[in-house]
Amino acid sequence: MRQTGLEMERGVVRALSLLVLAGGESEEREISLLSGAAVAESLAQRGHRVRLEDPAGLPFRKHPQSILRHVDAVIPMVHGRGGEDGSLQRTLQTHAAVWPGCSAEAAELTFDKARTRERLLAAGVPVSRGFSLRRTDALPSLCHLRGQLVVKPARQGSSIGISIIQGRDELRAALDLAWSFSVEAIVEEYIPGREISVPVADDRILPAVEIMAPNGWYDFHSKYQSAETRYVVGPDSCPDEVNEIVTAACRVCGVTGLSRTDLRITSEGQIYVLEINTVPGMTSHSLVPMSAAAVGLSSGELLEQMLVRRMLQPGMVG
Numbered sequence: 634m635r636q637t638g639l640e641m642e643r644g645v646v647r648a649l650s651l652l653v654l655a656g657g658e659s660e661e662r663e664i665s666l667l668s669g670a671a672v673a674e675s676l677a678q679r680g681h682r683v684r685l686e687d688p689a690g691l692p693f694r695k696h697p698q699s700i701l702r703h704v705d706a707v708i709p710m711v712h713g714r715g716g717e718d719g720s721l722q723r724t725l726q727t728h729a730a731v732w733p734g735c736s737a738e739a740a741e742l743t744f745d746k747a748r749t750r751e752r753l754l755a756a757g758v759p760v761s762r763g764f765s766l767r768r769t770d771a772l773p774s775l776c777h778l779r780g781q782l783v784v785k786p787a788r789q790g791s792s793i794g795i796s797i798i799q800g801r802d803e804l805r806a807a808l809d810l811a812w813s814f815s816v817e818a819i820v821e822e823y824i825p826g827r828e829i830s831v832p833v834a835d836d837r838i839l840p841a842v843e844i845m846a847p848n849g850w851y852d853f854h855s856k857y858q859s860a861e862t863r864y865v866v867g868p869d870s871c872p873d874e875v876n877e878i879v880t881a882a883c884r885v886c887g888v889t890g891l892s893r894t895d896l897r898i899t900s901e902g903q904i905y906v907l908e909i910n911t912v913p914g915m916t917s918h919s920l921v922p923m924s925a926a927a928v929g930l931s932s933g934e935l936l937e938q939m940l941v942r943r944m945l946q947p948g949m950v951g
Contacts, residue, residue, distance in 0.1 A: 649681045649940070652704040654721065656687030659713030660793050660814070668915040669710040671922070675933030676708070688721060698728050706731040706940045709912055713790045717912045718744040732890075733834075733939035735911050739887040743909045747787040747817050749886060756885040758878060759905050761897075763821025768812055775801055781823035784808060786815030790910070797823055824897035824905050829871065831879045832893045832913065832921045834935055835942060838876050839924040843868035864920070866927040872902055882906050891939065893921055 653676070655669020656662055673683045686693055686700060688711060693700055701707065707730045709721055719741030725732055734740070743749050747765035754760060762778060765787060775782070784807035785795040794814035796807035804820070811818035828846070832839040847861040879894045886909055893913035897905045913921045915932055925935045 649705040650703065651676055651681050651683045652700065652707045653683060653685050653710055654688045654693075654707060654716075655685060655710040656689055657711040657713065657715045658689045659711075659715055661713035661790055664914060664916065665710055665712045665716065668712065668919065671917055672708055672710055672915050672932055672936065675931050676936060677933075678931070679933040679937055681933075681937070689715065697724055701725075701728045701730055706944070708732065708936060709734055710915060712912055712914065714788070717790065717910070718788065731940065731943050733936055733943065734890040735888045735892065739889070740911045743886050743888060743911050744790075745788050746785065746819055746908055749909065750819065752885055753882060753906060756881070758882050758885060759903070761821040761824050761905050763819060765817050765819045766808075767817050772804065775804070775820075778820070778822050780825075782820055783823045784811050784818060784820050786811045787817035787819055788815040824899060826897050826899040827868075829868070829875060829896045829898055830893055830920045831875060831896065832891070832924045833879065833883060834891055834939055835889065838879065839921070840867040840927045841871050841875060842866050842920045842924055843871070844920075864923060866923050872898065872904060874904055878904050878906060882909060891921070891936075
């Protein structure tokens with residue numbers, strides 16, 4: 634990374650040379666490109682010099698150091714495999730990059746939903762009842778699980794490969810779909826109720842966003858294609874424990890920097906963690922920008938504040 638002093642003038646950060654990484658080779662490539670473009674535009678509006686680069690491209694894959702040495706900081710916007718699984722973060726760590734995200738170890742852990750479930754369970758953080766299995770495993774009894782079930786790939790994002798099923802008769806097809814995206818699948822009870830997502834920027838918990846999808850759950854269509862999905866920032870009657878649980882989940886998994894934790898809240902007020910996203914979407918329709926806007930911050934301002942903190946406090950993860 635280029636060595637530079639961070640200077641402030643009248644409370645405004647002087648222009649930084651920033652690299653936004655977007656694209657990649659996962660099923661989430663197109664969403665990543667949209668996130669990267671939105672972030673690059675927002676940072677450019679703050680007066681920074683911004684360059685977009687695809688880490689799947691030959692220049693970055695072959696010679697990351699030659700690219701990273703000419704920038705002050707990096708904003709990884711690669712979703713899914715190659716971006717959220719720790720591999721990109723490991724490259725950034727190797728070359729002493731500054732970025733507003735978590736460590737490679739935390740990214741690798743949280744991208745694996747099976748390992749994350751185990752970690753959260755062991756720490757007493759509430760998650761839905763369920764289990765994980767591979768193709769070579771025998772199908773277990775479902776008698777200890779109630780109601781509808783969710784079947785999902787252990788290592789995938791953007792609700793890709795997820796099924797909601799009624800029982801054992803539909804299990805094999807749902808598992809086959811999940812296994813087509815990941816060697817391990819998770820089967821767990823579907824939690825009816827409210828869906829809440831809580832962004833965290835370093836130690837700052839941003840306003841929760843309640844998601845009301847037209848079909849009852851936030852699938853790929855509801856996230857990226859439906860005009861009927863509704864969002865409420867800072868919803869009423871959100872349990873006080875939500876922020877405590879989000880903080881605990883991030884701490885247990887070693888997640889720092891920018892993240893977004895998704896949860897379900899039952900009609901009785903019980904809270905369950907669904908997953909932790911360490912490279913959350915930043916498109917114009919994404920949840921983190923909505924939440925940041927509610928406290929008067931653009932995506933560029935939010936990321937700028939996080940980068941300044943890292944550059945003024947050497948040694949911070951990211």
